[in-house]
Amino acid sequence: MTGEILCVGTELLLGDIMNTNAAFLARELAALGISVYHQTVVGDNGGRLREAVSLALSRSDLLVMTGGLGPTYDDITKETAAQALGKKLVWNQQAYDRMEAYFLRTGRVMSENNRKQALMPEGAVVFQNENGTAPGAALETDGKIIVLLPGPPSEMEPMFCDQVRHYLEGKTGQTFFSRTVHLFGIGESAAEEQLRDLMESSSNPTIAPYAKTGEVLLRVTAAAPDREQALRLLAPAVEKIQKRLGPYIYGIDVGTLQHAAVLALKQRGLTVSTAESCTGGGVAKRITEVPGASEVLRAGICTYTNEMKAELLGVKEETLKTCGAVSAQTALEMARGARVRTGADIGVSVTGVAGPQQSEGKPVGLVFVAVSSPWHESEMELHLARGSGGERERVRHLAENHALYAVQQTARKIPQR
Amino acid sequence: MTGEILCVGTELLLGDIMNTNAAFLARELAALGISVYHQTVVGDNGGRLREAVSLALSRSDLLVMTGGLGPTYDDITKETAAQALGKKLVWNQQAYDRMEAYFLRTGRVMSENNRKQALMPEGAVVFQNENGTAPGAALETDGKIIVLLPGPPSEMEPMFCDQVRHYLEGKTGQTFFSRTVHLFGIGESAAEEQLRDLMESSSNPTIAPYAKTGEVLLRVTAAAPDREQALRLLAPAVEKIQKRLGPYIYGIDVGTLQHAAVLALKQRGLTVSTAESCTGGGVAKRITEVPGASEVLRAGICTYTNEMKAELLGVKEETLKTCGAVSAQTALEMARGARVRTGADIGVSVTGVAGPQQSEGKPVGLVFVAVSSPWHESEMELHLARGSGGERERVRHLAENHALYAVQQTARKIPQR
Numbered sequence: 001m002t003g004e005i006l007c008v009g010t011e012l013l014l015g016d017i018m019n020t021n022a023a024f025l026a027r028e029l030a031a032l033g034i035s036v037y038h039q040t041v042v043g044d045n046g047g048r049l050r051e052a053v054s055l056a057l058s059r060s061d062l063l064v065m066t067g068g069l070g071p072t073y074d075d076i077t078k079e080t081a082a083q084a085l086g087k088k089l090v091w092n093q094q095a096y097d098r099m100e101a102y103f104l105r106t107g108r109v110m111s112e113n114n115r116k117q118a119l120m121p122e123g124a125v126v127f128q129n130e131n132g133t134a135p136g137a138a139l140e141t142d143g144k145i146i147v148l149l150p151g152p153p154s155e156m157e158p159m160f161c162d163q164v165r166h167y168l169e170g171k172t173g174q175t176f177f178s179r180t181v182h183l184f185g186i187g188e189s190a191a192e193e194q195l196r197d198l199m200e201s202s203s204n205p206t207i208a209p210y211a212k213t214g215e216v217l218l219r220v221t222a223a224a225p226d227r228e229q230a231l232r233l234l235a236p237a238v239e240k241i242q243k244r245l246g247p248y249i250y251g252i253d254v255g256t257l258q259h260a261a262v263l264a265l266k267q268r269g270l271t272v273s274t275a276e277s278c279t280g281g282g283v284a285k286r287i288t289e290v291p292g293a294s295e296v297l298r299a300g301i302c303t304y305t306n307e308m309k310a311e312l313l314g315v316k317e318e319t320l321k322t323c324g325a326v327s328a329q330t331a332l333e334m335a336r337g338a339r340v341r342t343g344a345d346i347g348v349s350v351t352g353v354a355g356p357q358q359s360e361g362k363p364v365g366l367v368f369v370a371v372s373s374p375w376h377e378s379e380m381e382l383h384l385a386r387g388s389g390g391e392r393e394r395v396r397h398l399a400e401n402h403a404l405y406a407v408q409q410t411a412r413k414i415p416q417r
Numbered sequence: 418m419t420g421e422i423l424c425v426g427t428e429l430l431l432g433d434i435m436n437t438n439a440a441f442l443a444r445e446l447a448a449l450g451i452s453v454y455h456q457t458v459v460g461d462n463g464g465r466l467r468e469a470v471s472l473a474l475s476r477s478d479l480l481v482m483t484g485g486l487g488p489t490y491d492d493i494t495k496e497t498a499a500q501a502l503g504k505k506l507v508w509n510q511q512a513y514d515r516m517e518a519y520f521l522r523t524g525r526v527m528s529e530n531n532r533k534q535a536l537m538p539e540g541a542v543v544f545q546n547e548n549g550t551a552p553g554a555a556l557e558t559d560g561k562i563i564v565l566l567p568g569p570p571s572e573m574e575p576m577f578c579d580q581v582r583h584y585l586e587g588k589t590g591q592t593f594f595s596r597t598v599h600l601f602g603i604g605e606s607a608a609e610e611q612l613r614d615l616m617e618s619s620s621n622p623t624i625a626p627y628a629k630t631g632e633v634l635l636r637v638t639a640a641a642p643d644r645e646q647a648l649r650l651l652a653p654a655v656e657k658i659q660k661r662l663g664p665y666i667y668g669i670d671v672g673t674l675q676h677a678a679v680l681a682l683k684q685r686g687l688t689v690s691t692a693e694s695c696t697g698g699g700v701a702k703r704i705t706e707v708p709g710a711s712e713v714l715r716a717g718i719c720t721y722t723n724e725m726k727a728e729l730l731g732v733k734e735e736t737l738k739t740c741g742a743v744s745a746q747t748a749l750e751m752a753r754g755a756r757v758r759t760g761a762d763i764g765v766s767v768t769g770v771a772g773p774q775q776s777e778g779k780p781v782g783l784v785f786v787a788v789s790s791p792w793h794e795s796e797m798e799l800h801l802a803r804g805s806g807g808e809r810e811r812v813r814h815l816a817e818n819h820a821l822y823a824v825q826q827t828a829r830k831i832p833q834r
Contacts, residue, residue, distance in 0.1 A: 011627050013453050015443030016636075019436055022458070026432030036430050037465055041439070041456035048454055055472075071606055107800050111606055131808065154630070154811060210433060274698075274719075280705025281691075281698030284719045288697025291773050291809060293721070299729060300719030302691075302701045308716045308759060342725060356708050392708060 001172055003029050003062035004038040006052055008077050009151055012041045012067075020153050021066045027210075028160060031176055031221055032168050034062060044074040053084045057144050062171075067151030069134035071113040078137070081148055082121040085141040092120040095135045098128050127163040131155045138167055145171065174223050177230035181218040181241050183248040184257065184405050188216050194244050198237070205237050213394060214401040215257065250408060257404040258286040264411035265296040270345040272407055274300040275313050275338035277325065277351040278367065282400045298344040303334070313337030324360045326351050328379045331368035335379075339372045345414070347372040348407050350399050355385070355392045364391065367399045371410045380406075418589050420446050420479035421455040423469055425494050426568055429458045429484075437570050438483045445577060449585050450593040450640055451479060461491040470501045474561050479588075484568030486551035488530040495538065495554070498565055502558040504538040512537060512552045515545050544580040548572045555584055562588065591640055594647035598635040598658050600665040601674065601822050605633050611661050615654070622654050630811065631818045632674065667825060674821040675703040681828035682713040687762040689824055691717040692730050692755035694742065694768040695784065699817045715761040720751070730754030741777045743768050745796045748785035752796075756789045763827055764789040765820050772802065772809045781808065784816045788827045797823075 005025050011017050022039050029036050038060070042052045049068075056063045068077030082089055096118035103110040117134050120126055127136035132155040137148045147164060149156045169175050183191055188211040192199070195218070199207045205222035220237050224230035242249060251260045265272055274284045274297075284300025287293050301312050306325055309315040314337040315330055323329045331349045339347025352367025353359045365385025371378055384398045385391050422442050428434050439456045446453050455473070459465045466485075473480045485494030499506055513535035520527040534551050537543055544553035549572035554565045564581060566573045600608055605628040609616070612635070616624045622639035637654050641647035659666060668677045682689055691700045691714075701717025704710050718729050723742055726732040731754040732747055740746040748766045756764025769784025770776045782802025788795055801815045802808055 010625065012440075013443055013456065014447045014636075015440040015445075016627055018440045019456075023429075023432040023435050026430060028432075030431050037460060037462070038469075039430065039436075039458035043454060045454065052455075072609055106802070108604070111610070113606065131811070152628075152630075208431075208433070276698075276717075278705075279702070280710070280714070281693075281701030281717045281719060282705075284698030285696070285702045288695075288699075288719075288721065288771075288813075289810065293697070297697070297719075297721045299721065299725045300693075300698045300717070301729075302698060302705075302714075302717030302719070304705065304711045304714045304716065312716055312718075312759070342729070354705075393706065396705075 001034045001062060002060045003034040003036050003064060004040070004056050004060045005029070005036060006056055006063060006065045007039070007041045008044060008049060008065060008067035009041070010043040013043045021151070021156055024153070024157060025064055025066070025160070028165065029064070031178065031219070032165070033172055033174055033176065033223060034168070044068055044076060046076055046080065049076060049080045050084070053080055053146075057084060057146075061143065062145045062147070062168075064147045064149065066149045066156055069117065069136070069148060069150050071111065071117050071133070073113075078119070078121065078148055081139060081146045085121070085139050085144065085146060087121040087123065087139055087141070089119040090122050092118050092126060092135075095120060095126055095128070098135070099133050102133060125167060127159050129155055129159060130162075131158055136164065138164070175225065175230070176221055176223050177227060177234065178219050178221040179234050179238055180253055181220065181238065181245075181249055182251045182254055182260070183216040183218065183245060184250045184401070186216060186245065186248040191216050191218070191245060191248070195241065198240060202237060205233050207237060207241070214398045250405060257401055257408070259290050261404045261408040261411070262287060262290040262293055262296055264408045265346075266292075268411055268414055268416045270411055270414060271296055271298045272346045272348060273298040273338040273342040273344035274403070275334035275347060275349040276300065276302045277304060277309070277334070278354040279350045279396050279400050279403070280304065282396055283348065283350060283403045286400055286404060298342040299338070301338055309334060314341065324362070326353055326360055326362050326366060326368065328368050328370070328381060331370035332372065332377065332379045335370040335372035336377070345373055346407060346410055348403050350403050352382070352384075352395070352399055354395045354399075365395050367395065367402070369399065369402045369406055371406045373410055373414065375414055376410060418451050418479060419477045420451040420453050420481060421457070421473050421477045422446070422453060423473055423480060423482045424456070424458045425461060425466065425482060425484035426458070427460040430460050438568070438573055441570065441574060442481055442483070442577070445582065446481070448593060449582070450589055450591040451585070461485055461493060463493055463497070466493060466497045467501070470497055470563075474501060474563075478560065479562045479564070479585075481564045481566065483566045483573055486534065486553070486565060486567050488528065488533055488550070495536070495565055498556060498563045499538040502538070502556050502561065502563060504540065504556055504558070506536040507539050509535050509537040509543060509552075512543055512545070515552065516550050519546070519550060542584060544576050546572055546576060547579075548575055553581065555581070591642065592644070592647065593638055593640050594644060594651065595636050595638040596651050596655055597670055598637065598655065598662075598666055599668045599671055599677070600633040600635065600662060601667045601818070603633060603662065603665040608633050608635070608662060608665070612658065615657060619654060622650050624654060624658070631815045667822060674818055674825070676707050678821045678825040678828070679704060679707040679710055679713055681825045682763075683709075685828055685831055685833045687828055687831060688713050688715045689763045689765060690715040690755040690759040690761035691820070692751035692764060692766040693717065693719045694721060694726070694751070695771040696767045696813050696816050696820070697721065699813055700765065700767060700820045703817055703821060715759040716755070718755055726751060731758065741779070743770055743777055743779050743783060743785065745785050745787070745798060748787035748796045749789065749794065752787040752789035753794070762790055762831070763824060765824050767816050767820050769799070769801075769812070769816055771812045771816075782812050784812065784819070786816065786819045786823055788823045790827055790831065792831055793827060
């Protein structure tokens with residue numbers, strides 16, 4: 001099956017937002033074995049949208065569209081798609097009821113133009129929107145399929161995962177199962193070099209690397225009629241990867257670094273407290289992204305000034321004076337202070353120069369991360385900058401990664417209670 | 418002038434990398450007053466690339482292409498573009514010399530197939546690559562222009578800023594200027610309803626709304642020969658918006674809520690400390706996204722447990738027992754505690770139920786935000802959930818928004834020192 005992706009939105013044409021939808025859908029369609037040769041972006045313009053839809057249908061079996069499903073007069077994606085496949089729009093009471101319930105639940109007032117969102121192409125499969133107002137839909141005429149999805153990623157992604165993926169599997173007649181191996185401390189090309197022969201020789205399962213900021217995921221995907229057979233195909237490939245890249249693997253199907261850290265703490269009945277300077281609360285924020293983090297997080301203390309580092313965390317004035325706020329010794333005393341003052345099992349700290357300016361004469365990207373537990377204390381020096389400008393959030397994110405990884409590794413060293 | 422963006426690369430089609438080039442070029446072309454109505458992605462495939470180029474040239478004056486300028490056999494962007502505009506490829510000694518120098522400088526060895534990169538379309542303007550091997554180029558035939566740029570953003574972006582922008586300014590002769598009005602506390606459709614007549618009747622400047630999670634931006638854009646004339650066109654439109662939506666406007670051209678909050682604090686020489694429960698450090702994290710936040714942030718204290726709320730922030734045991742952790746009274750005592758214990762001018766707090774489970778029998782999405790200053794104290798009750806599942810991060814983000822907005826509003830009420 002060939003497919004293409006058409007994203008509708010003036011804000012994409014103006015570069016106001018990044019087209020994360022295209023990347024997400026490209027990955028998902030590839031994982032479903034659908035060959036995508038074109039991605040297109042157009043604005044909310046009737047003529048150009050019609051042209052783009054008709055061009056796509058002339059060369060592909062499946063067209064996945066995002067955006068332009070809203071209630072306003074310039075939202076015309078649904079109308080254009082319906083017309084292209086010769087469908088009328090008809091009232092969908094279920095979609096309307098869902099929307100009404102959504103407005104009730106959120107205490108917002110439904111406006112007259114929201115009614116437009118309950119009109120659906122005749123005979124369409126409707127995908128309910130659990131996270132917003134616009135429902136999605138799939139339309140089919142003469143073997144050509146259009147899938148309509150809302151534009152906001154927070155609505156589109158769960159709708160795809162919970163409903164659309166299953167719908168498309170029914171169309172392709174194949175089911176795909178994946179396992180994800182999470183790597184930390186190795187780059188994408190280095191990982192790829194270690195696995196090139198496996199990646200090239202293996203077609204079922206396939207092995208594909210994905211780089212995230214500061215980490216690498218390996219997606220191992222098998223096509224099979226059912227789950228059990230897929231798992232049988234996946235196991236030997238995952239084992240081979242473990243054999244080659246073991247020391248870099250922090251988890252399998254584990255979600256994110258923060259999920260892995262929280263899991264390691266939970267399994268051992270441990271708690272953590274954070275002490276942050278340059279990351280400004282980012283480590284605590286990421287830990288608390290994990291539902292149930294309250295079981296493992298005692299407190300997060302963000303101290304941006306020397307005074308607060310001394311007062312709230314007990315970092316010695318002497319240390320701040322002689323080593324500076326950005327130093328291994330300060331990091332260690334911060335981690336220790338966070339642990340002892342909050343009664344946690346593990347303290348983790350980050351102090352560094354996120355930029356854009358250097359600080360204490362120390363360069364942007366210099367970051368110290370420390371962990372402290374009754375069993376183990378350590379600190380590390382990191383150099384996280386690589387370019388000039390626009391680096392602040394990247395440095396902070398990488399520093400958070402190292403802190404979360406350190407928490408997981410520290411927790412793993414402590415025997416289960 | 419109309420333009421479009423064509424990005425070449427299989428890794429884009431597979432979703433392995435985010436198409437940051439399209440967003441970057443879209444922003445840059447919009448700023449140059451070039452109307453972009455199409456963005457396309459195709460792979461390194463001769464037939465599909467030729468089709469995409471010829472389609473683009475049939476409807477646009479300018480085609481900006483990225484990727485496929487490398488030395489390997491499947492890099493065919495330059496050849497395809499030259500052919501489309503009837504140009505031969507000719508040897509470019511300067512490009513070759515630059516490349517040779519680049520290899521010398523980086524200590525790498527030039528391979529035979531790199532010579533291909535020194536072939537340039539006849540009569541092309543060549544853009545030297547300071548950060549890689551592939552030079553860029555601009556070709557023009559009968560008023561149709563193709564600009565070729567390398568794929569890696571680290572090579573493409575500086576080449577555009579240093580060379581291509583100037584080349585394109587010479588081709589357009591018009592400039593666009595925008596102002597952005599930032600709204601909080603009103604939805605996109607409600608804002609649009611208030612402005613529909615203005616949006617429909619005004620073509621220069623144009624007014625376009627953009628929804629972000631929990632806030633709305635209005636982009637007002639004027640086309641004019643220079644900045645001064647553009648500002649004269651923009652002023653009355655911005656004034657009309659202010660008249661209609663004044664109470665919802667938290668700033669103009671102010672970036673984000675956290676920028677607006679930090680700015681308000683800086684202008685008055687004030688400091689803030691945060692006390693967070695369900696947002697887990699997110700408010701502090703966002704404040705510290707703003708460079709120079711160290712001037713205004715004293716400390717961020719994230720307390721996830723009752724014990725820590727009492728110990729680190731001085732919330733009364735009595736309050737926690739009778740009102741619960743998720744209550745207006747606890748929020749107020751948290752904000753007060755953060756302010757008093759860290760010596761900040763303003764304390765801001767968030768406590769609530771982010772989900773996925775309810776807590777203390779209180780529903781997901783119930784959040785209390787409080788501010789405390791020597792001049793003013795207040796708290797508010799929010800109901801932020803609207804769907805089921807996948808909502809945790811949304812509830813947290815909206816709660817952070819309200820806290821940041823409260824900080825800005827509180828700071829504004831305090832007379833400048």
